Amino acid sequence: xxxxxxxxxxxxxxxxxxxxxxxxxxxxxxxxxxxxxxxxxxxxxxxxxxxxxxxxxxxxxxxxxxxxxxxxxxxxxxxxxxxxxxxxxxxxxxxxxxxxxxxxxxxxxxxxxxxxxxxxxxxxxxxxxxxxxxxxxxxxxxxxxxxxxxxxxxxxxxxxxxxxxxxxxxxxxxxxxxxxxxxxxxxxxxxxxxxxxxxxxxxxxxxxxxxxxxxxxxxxxxxxxxxxxxxxxxxxxxxxxxxxxxxxxxxxxxxxxxxxxxxxxxxxxxxxxxxxxxxxxxxxxxxxxxxxxxxxxxxxxxxxxxxxxxxxxxxxxxxxxxxxxxxxxxxxxxxxxxxxxxxxxxxxxxxxxxxxxxxxxxxxxxxxxxxxxxxxxxxxxxxxxxxxxxxxxxxxxxxxxxxxxxxxxxxxxxxxxxxxxxxxxxxxxxxxxxxxxxxxxxxxxxxxxxxxxxxxx
Amino acid sequence: xxxxxxxxxxxxxxxxxxxxxxxxxxxxxxxxxxxxxxxxxxxxxxxxxxxxxxxxxxxxxxxxxxxxxxxxxxxxxxxxxxxxxxxxxxxxxxxxxxxxxxxxxxxxxxxxxxxxxxxxxxxxxxxxxxxxxxxxxxxxxxxxxxxxxxxxxxxxxxxxxxxxxxxxxxxxxxxxxxxxxxxxxxxxxxxxxxxxxxxxxxxxxxxxxxxxxxxxxxxxxxxxxxxxxxxxxxxxxxxxxxxxxxxxxxxxxxxxxxxxxxxxxxxxxxxxxxxxxxxxxxxxxxxxxxxxxxxxxxxxxxxxxxxxxxxxxxxxxxxxxxxxxxxxxxxxxxxxxxxxxxxxxxxxxxxxxxxxxxxxxxxxxxxxxxxxxxxxxxxxxxxxxxxxxxxxxxxxxxxxxxxxxxxxxxxxxxxxxxxxxxxxxxxxxxxxxxxxxxxxxxxxxxxxxxxxxxxxxxxxxxxxxxxxxxxxxxxxxxxxxxxxxxxxxxxxxxxxx
Numbered sequence: 001x002x003x004x005x006x007x008x009x010x011x012x013x014x015x016x017x018x019x020x021x022x023x024x025x026x027x028x029x030x031x032x033x034x035x036x037x038x039x040x041x042x043x044x045x046x047x048x049x050x051x052x053x054x055x056x057x058x059x060x061x062x063x064x065x066x067x068x069x070x071x072x073x074x075x076x077x078x079x080x081x082x083x084x085x086x087x088x089x090x091x092x093x094x095x096x097x098x099x100x101x102x103x104x105x106x107x108x109x110x111x112x113x114x115x116x117x118x119x120x121x122x123x124x125x126x127x128x129x130x131x132x133x134x135x136x137x138x139x140x141x142x143x144x145x146x147x148x149x150x151x152x153x154x155x156x157x158x159x160x161x162x163x164x165x166x167x168x169x170x171x172x173x174x175x176x177x178x179x180x181x182x183x184x185x186x187x188x189x190x191x192x193x194x195x196x197x198x199x200x201x202x203x204x205x206x207x208x209x210x211x212x213x214x215x216x217x218x219x220x221x222x223x224x225x226x227x228x229x230x231x232x233x234x235x236x237x238x239x240x241x242x243x244x245x246x247x248x249x250x251x252x253x254x255x256x257x258x259x260x261x262x263x264x265x266x267x268x269x270x271x272x273x274x275x276x277x278x279x280x281x282x283x284x285x286x287x288x289x290x291x292x293x294x295x296x297x298x299x300x301x302x303x304x305x306x307x308x309x310x311x312x313x314x315x316x317x318x319x320x321x322x323x324x325x326x327x328x329x330x331x332x333x334x335x336x337x338x339x340x341x342x343x344x345x346x347x348x349x350x351x352x353x354x355x356x357x358x359x360x361x362x363x364x365x366x367x368x369x370x371x372x373x374x375x376x377x378x379x380x381x382x383x384x385x386x387x388x389x390x391x392x393x394x395x396x397x398x399x400x401x402x403x404x405x406x407x408x409x410x411x412x413x414x415x416x417x418x419x420x421x422x423x424x425x426x427x428x429x430x431x432x433x434x435x436x437x438x439x440x441x442x443x444x445x446x447x448x449x450x451x452x453x454x455x456x457x
Numbered sequence: 458x459x460x461x462x463x464x465x466x467x468x469x470x471x472x473x474x475x476x477x478x479x480x481x482x483x484x485x486x487x488x489x490x491x492x493x494x495x496x497x498x499x500x501x502x503x504x505x506x507x508x509x510x511x512x513x514x515x516x517x518x519x520x521x522x523x524x525x526x527x528x529x530x531x532x533x534x535x536x537x538x539x540x541x542x543x544x545x546x547x548x549x550x551x552x553x554x555x556x557x558x559x560x561x562x563x564x565x566x567x568x569x570x571x572x573x574x575x576x577x578x579x580x581x582x583x584x585x586x587x588x589x590x591x592x593x594x595x596x597x598x599x600x601x602x603x604x605x606x607x608x609x610x611x612x613x614x615x616x617x618x619x620x621x622x623x624x625x626x627x628x629x630x631x632x633x634x635x636x637x638x639x640x641x642x643x644x645x646x647x648x649x650x651x652x653x654x655x656x657x658x659x660x661x662x663x664x665x666x667x668x669x670x671x672x673x674x675x676x677x678x679x680x681x682x683x684x685x686x687x688x689x690x691x692x693x694x695x696x697x698x699x700x701x702x703x704x705x706x707x708x709x710x711x712x713x714x715x716x717x718x719x720x721x722x723x724x725x726x727x728x729x730x731x732x733x734x735x736x737x738x739x740x741x742x743x744x745x746x747x748x749x750x751x752x753x754x755x756x757x758x759x760x761x762x763x764x765x766x767x768x769x770x771x772x773x774x775x776x777x778x779x780x781x782x783x784x785x786x787x788x789x790x791x792x793x794x795x796x797x798x799x800x801x802x803x804x805x806x807x808x809x810x811x812x813x814x815x816x817x818x819x820x821x822x823x824x825x826x827x828x829x830x831x832x833x834x835x836x837x838x839x840x841x842x843x844x845x846x847x848x849x850x851x852x853x854x855x856x857x858x859x860x861x862x863x864x865x866x867x868x869x870x871x872x873x874x875x876x877x878x879x880x881x882x883x884x885x886x887x888x889x890x891x892x893x894x895x896x897x898x899x900x901x902x903x904x905x906x907x908x909x910x911x912x913x914x915x916x917x918x919x920x921x922x923x924x925x926x927x928x929x930x931x932x933x934x935x936x937x938x939x940x941x942x943x944x945x946x947x948x949x950x951x952x953x954x
Binding site: 031032034035071073074076101105112113160244250256260264271272273274275276280284292293294295297382386392397399400 | 823824826827828831832835836837838839840841844845846848849850852894897902903904905906907908909910913914915916918919920921922923925926927929930931933934935936937938939941942944
C-alpha cells in the first residue's frame with residue numbers, strides 16, 4: 001500500500017515515473033565482457049564500505065609515543081599515532097583486521113579490474129568516436145585508483161610503505177624547478193615530517209574519493225547518454241542496441257556478479273594475509289624494510305627505477321637524474337600516450353567516423369599487437385620490480401637479472417607485437433579462398449589403392 | 458631345569474663383575490647390574506611361571522613373547538654381559554675376544570640393518586608359519602624358538618643402547634629411526650592377528666582356555682597384546698633415545714629435522730674420548746686450509762680467526778665446502794657435534810686469537826631485540842628473517858635454522874659479507890635480545906590474518922589478486938554472460954532503447 005503511494009507522491013513532484021520506467025527498460029548488450037567494468041564498480045563499493053569503518057578507528061597523527069597493545073615485540077616502542085591506530089585496528093578493534101584486509105584486497109583488485117575492463121575497451125575499439133571523452137574519464141579513474149592505492153598503502157606509517165613514500169618523495173623532489181615545492185606538498189615539509197600522514201589522510205579519504213566518485217558519475221552519465229557499444233551480430237546496427245532490458249534480466253545477473261566479488265573479497269580478507277604492518281615495524285628513515293616493493297600496480301614504476309641506467313643530464317643549469325627519468329618521464333610518456341589514445345590512433349588511421357559497433361580484436365592486428373606490446377612492457381617492468389626476490393629464490397645473481405630486464409624490456413614487447421600482428425594476419429587470410437584450384441579429389445580404386453582425380457576448379 | 462640354568466648364569470655374571478672390578482680397579486655401574494637382575498627375573502617369569510598358561514592360551518603365549526622381546530632382551534643388553542666378559546677374562550683371551558668382536562665378519566653380521574632384519578624375520582617367521590604349531594608340539598623346538606627370540610631381540614636392542622662393545626654405533630637420530638622402523642612390522646603382525654577371521658593355530662582348538670575365551674577371541678586378544686605392546690615398546694624407546702640426545706646436545710635439536718633423514722646410515726664408532734681435533738682437521742680441513750692453517754689457493758688462512766668463526770662455519774655445515782670461494786649455503790652437518798668442538802679447540806690451540814664463542818641466551822628483551830633487528834639486520838635478512846638477495850650473487854640467508862649461538866657468532870665475527878658488530882655496537886645483553894627476537898620470529902611469533910605471504914611481500918599479494926581477477930572475476934563474468942545470452946536467444950530481440 002505504502003510503496004505505490006510513495007511512488008505516486010514522488011512522481012507528482014519530480015516526474016520520476018517516466019524516468020524510472022525508461023531506465024528499467026534500458027537495453028544492455030548481452031556479451032559477458034561488458035560485465036568486467038562492473039567488477040571494478042563493485043570492488044569500489046566494498047572499498048567505500050570498509051573504508052568508512054576503518055576511517056572511524058584510524059588516527060592520522062604523526063605524533064610519537066610508546067605503543068601499549070597486544071603485539072608483544074612492539075610493546076613500549078615509540079611509534080606514531082597512525083601506526084599505533086592501525087595496530088589497534090588489526091589486533092583490538094572487533095573485525096578490524098578483517099575489514100583492513102578486505103579493504104586492502106579490494107584496492108588491489110580494484111586496479112586489476114579497471115585494467116581488465118580497459119583492455120576490453122581498447123581491444124574492441126570502443127574508445128573511438130564518439131566515446132573519446134569517456135575513455136579519458138575512464139583513464140583518469142585508473143590514475144585516481146593508483147593514487148588512492150599509493151596514499152592508502154602509505155598511511156599506516158610502517159617501514160615498508162615509508163620506504164615507498166620516500167621514493168615517491170625523491171621522484172617529486174628530483175623534478176626540476178618545482179621539485180622542492182612538489183615534494184613539500186606531499187609530505188607537508190621536509191621528509192618524514194609528522195604532518196605527512198595527515199596530508200595523506202585528507203587526500204586518501206576526502207579528495208581522492210570525491211574525485212573518484214565524481215569521475216565515476218561522469219563515466220556512467222556519459223555511458224547512459226551515449227548508450228552502449230555492441231558487437232556485430234544479427235540485427236545489430238550502428239543505430240540500435242540489442243540486449244537484455246535492465247529490469248529484471250540484467251539487474252539480477254549484475255547483482256549475482258556483485259555478490260560474487262564481495263564474497264571473493266571477504267574470503268581473501270579472511271583467509272589470506274595482506275600487508276602485515278606489525279612485521280615491518282614503525283617507519284624510521286634510517287631503516288629499510290626488505291623485501292621492499294610497492295603494491296603490484298606500482299611495481300612497474302619500481303621496476304623502471306631499478307633497471308634504469310644511472311645517467312645524469314645537465315639541462316640549463318638543472319640536474320636531471322635517473323630517478324626522474326625512470327620515475328616521472330617514462331610513466332609520463334606512457335600515461336600521456338594512453339590518455340590521448342583515441343586521438344593518437346586517429347592520427348594514424350584517419351578514421352573519424354562514428355563507431356557504435358565494436359571491432360573484433362582478431363580483426364585489427366595492429367591495435368591488438370600494440371596492446372600485447374604494452375602489456376608485455378609493463379609486465380617486464382613489474383617483474384623487474386622484484387628482481388631481488390627472484391634472485392633469492394632462483395639463485396641467479398641480481399645483477400644478471402637487472403641486465404636481462406634491460407634487454408627484455410625492449411625485446412619482449414617488440415616480439416609480442418610482431419608475433420601478434422603476424423598471427424592475426426594469418427588468421428584473417430585463412431581458410432584460403434576456394435577458387436585457388438588447390439582442392440583435390442581422392443578416389444579409391446577397385447583394387448583398394450587411392451588415386452588422385454582431376455583437379456576441380 | 459630352566460631355573461637352575463638361570464641361577465648358573467646369574468652366578469657367572471656376578472663372578473664376572475667381581476673379576477671385572479678386580480682387573481680394572483673400577484666399580485662396575487650399579488645400574489647395569491640392576492638391569493641384568495631385572496632381565497633374569499623377567500626371564501624366569503616368562504619361561505617358568507607363564508609356561509603352563511602359554512600352552513593353553515594364545516594371549517598368554519603372546520604376553521610371554523612380549524616379555525622376552527620387550528623386557529628381558531633390552532634389560533639383558535643393558536646389563537652389558539659382553540663388557541663383563543671382556544673385563545673378567547685374562548688379558549690375552551680378552552684381547553682375542555675383542556679382536557673377534559671388532560672383526561669384519563662380526564661387524565657385518567651385527568650391522569644395524571642385519572640386526573633389524575633378523576629381529577623382524579624371527580618375529581614373523583615364528584608366527585606366520587607352521588613353526589608355531591611345531592613349537593607347541595615339540596618342547597625342543599619351543600626352547601630353540603625362545604632362544605632365537607632372545608638372541609635376535611638382544612642383537613636388535615644392542616644398537617639401541619650404546620653399552621655393548623659392538624663396532625657399529627648409530628648416531629642418536631639414526632638410532633631413533635632404527636627403533637621407529639621396528640614399529641610398523643610388529644604392529645602389522647599384531648593387527649593381522651587381531652583382525653583375523655579364523656583360528657590360525659589349530660592347537661588351541663583342543664585345549665581348555667584358562668580365561669574362558671573362545672579360541673578366536675583368545676587369538677584376537679593375543680594380537681591386541683602384540684600390537685599395543687609393540688607400539689608402546691618402540692615409541693617409548695624412540696622417545697627415550699630422543700630425550701637422552703636432547704639432554705646431551707641441546708643445540709643439536711634444531712638441526713635434528715635437517716639431519717634426521719641424512720644421518721640414518723650407521724656411522725663408525727664415535728666416542729667423545731676418541732675424537733682428536735688434529736685428526737678431524739687433517740681429514741676435513743687441511744686439504745684446503747693447509748696443515749699449518751695458513752690457507753692456500755683454495756682457501757684463506759684461518760690463523761687467529763677465533764673460536765666463534767670456526768664454530769660458525771663448521772657447525773652450520775658450511776664447512777667442509779665442496780666448491781671454494783663461493784657463498785656457502787647451510788648444509789646438513791658432516792661432522793658430529795663432538796667433532797666440531799674438537800676441531801674448534803684444535804684450531805684455536807694452534808693459532809690463538811679472534812673472538813671467542815659468545816654465550817647467547819634466548820631469554821632477552823623481545824622489544825629491544827626487534828629494534829636491534831630492524832636497525833641492523835632487517836635490510837638484508839628481510840623483515841621476517843626470511844632471507845633476501847643483497848646484490849651480485851650474494852644472499853643474506855634465511856635465519857630459520859640459526860641457533861642463538863650461531864646468531865651470536867655471526868654478529869661478533871661478521872661472517873662472509875656480513876658486517877662485524879663488536880661490543881660497542883651490540884652489547885652482550887643486546888646480543889641476547891637479538892637472538893630472542895630471531896628465535897621468536899621462527900618459533901613463537903603472532904601473525905594473524907590468514908595465509909602468510911609476507912616472505913614475498915606485495916609482489917605475492919599482487920599475484921594472488923591477478924589470479925582472482927583472471928580466474929574468479931573474469932571467469933564468473935563469462936559464465937554469467939554466456940548463460941544470460943543463451944536465455945535471451947530463446948526470445949525475440951529486445952526493441953531499441
